[in-house]
Amino acid sequence: MTRLLNRARRQSLAWLVFFVIVVDLIGFGIVIPILPFLSPQLGGSTVDIAFILATYSVAAAIVAPVWGRLSDRFGRRAILSLCLLGGAISHFVLAFADVLFMVYLSRAVAGMMAGGVPVATALIADASTPEQRSRAMGLIGRAFGIGLILGPVIGGVLARSETDFMLPCLVAGVLSVLAAVLAFVLLPASQAREGHAGATVDDTPPAPLREIVRQPGLPLFIGQFCFHTSAVSASVYLFPLWVANGLGWQAREVGLFFGLIGVVMVVTQGNILGRMTDRFGNLCVLRGAALCFSASLALSAVATQAWAMGALGLLLFSAATLCLPVLNTIASHLVTPASRGQFFGVTASSAAFGRILGPLVAAALLAQGGYGLAWLGISAVVLLVVMWSLLFGHGFTSQPTDAAPDVSGSNA
Numbered sequence: 001m002t003r004l005l006n007r008a009r010r011q012s013l014a015w016l017v018f019f020v021i022v023v024d025l026i027g028f029g030i031v032i033p034i035l036p037f038l039s040p041q042l043g044g045s046t047v048d049i050a051f052i053l054a055t056y057s058v059a060a061a062i063v064a065p066v067w068g069r070l071s072d073r074f075g076r077r078a079i080l081s082l083c084l085l086g087g088a089i090s091h092f093v094l095a096f097a098d099v100l101f102m103v104y105l106s107r108a109v110a111g112m113m114a115g116g117v118p119v120a121t122a123l124i125a126d127a128s129t130p131e132q133r134s135r136a137m138g139l140i141g142r143a144f145g146i147g148l149i150l151g152p153v154i155g156g157v158l159a160r161s162e163t164d165f166m167l168p169c170l171v172a173g174v175l176s177v178l179a180a181v182l183a184f185v186l187l188p189a190s191q192a193r194e195g196h197a198g199a200t201v202d203d204t205p206p207a208p209l210r211e212i213v214r215q216p217g218l219p220l221f222i223g224q225f226c227f228h229t230s231a232v233s234a235s236v237y238l239f240p241l242w243v244a245n246g247l248g249w250q251a252r253e254v255g256l257f258f259g260l261i262g263v264v265m266v267v268t269q270g271n272i273l274g275r276m277t278d279r280f281g282n283l284c285v286l287r288g289a290a291l292c293f294s295a296s297l298a299l300s301a302v303a304t305q306a307w308a309m310g311a312l313g314l315l316l317f318s319a320a321t322l323c324l325p326v327l328n329t330i331a332s333h334l335v336t337p338a339s340r341g342q343f344f345g346v347t348a349s350s351a352a353f354g355r356i357l358g359p360l361v362a363a364a365l366l367a368q369g370g371y372g373l374a375w376l377g378i379s380a381v382v383l384l385v386v387m388w389s390l391l392f393g394h395g396f397t398s399q400p401t402d403a404a405p406d407v408s409g410s411n412a
Helices: 002-031 035-041 046-074 076-095 100-112 116-126 130-158 166-186 209-213 218-247 251-280 282-300 306-332 337-391
Strands: none
Touching: 002 076, 002 116, 002 130, 002 166, 035 046, 046 076, 046 100, 046 116, 046 337, 076 100, 076 116, 076 166, 116 130, 116 306, 116 337, 130 166, 130 251, 130 306, 218 251, 218 282, 218 306, 218 337, 251 282, 251 306, 282 306, 282 337, 306 337
């Protein structure tokens, strides 16, 4: 009976986190198709779009480990709610942006408060057993998928013209406030120092950050979050410009396309991802998804027909979304629950640096050699993830407990 109650508690907590993150990501998704079209009308260039995306990531890279450590100390619920409220403020600032500086300010505030996802990821890990961790991490991916389905579609529909984006941004802010209220009301307060439900409370103090990152092999593993996210953010920056130039798409069409990608995310990161990792293992799934991601990017360099551009865009984003839950699953096994929030903050910081580099590198390649060179350059970055999984990944295979495994890479 106790085991059944613990299982029900784990599942209910995971779904509560899922629900809260979905509401917030719908608001985030509303902004995705807007930024590439809002900035130029305020005097920005394609380079400004890249710098605006980088502004968010610089702020997030600095503060993400801080939010994670605070959640380890004071509880996941309070920090998650605070981050969601900060995200709402950023959306409201964007809604009233009438000069380019306000767009930069909005994204800086959003980046500073971008601790919600790593804290929620730690909370999901807290609420799951090691054996169920892959499926639990898939919930975060599904939340992103639903946000990508509804958010961009709502953003495109609510945009009253190709130059008026106030209403979508206001709706995004209201949704983030709602998510913050739901998090504070529905989530338990005492989740910072627990392991998975049914385990004893972990009284071990969080390890210092320098001790965590000094473990053999961990810096290279953390770098994979940077490589993967740089490729994803470069693709998010490049794709709307690519289809606008080649197909004449505007914000509405881009929003609908990302909504379609969200449908794929919901399907693949539900039972399919869990079944794939159960059967083939985390590393095999990571290798296959990263290879598909890299190949789709390379083929995009030579695609010219509408059907090929659309199909490759769908394939590359779909493959990309499978990588992060697997990386998060591996990460959740590498530290104790008392340090999990801080460690996910570190991986989120690495990913944020990737979001800085990706658009900037893509913009430079685009200026030098056009879309073909830009897509090929992004493809090469993803190959670094493939190489890591082949050469060093065996030392990071998921363990049956939450004890930190040998990650020296000696088994590769």
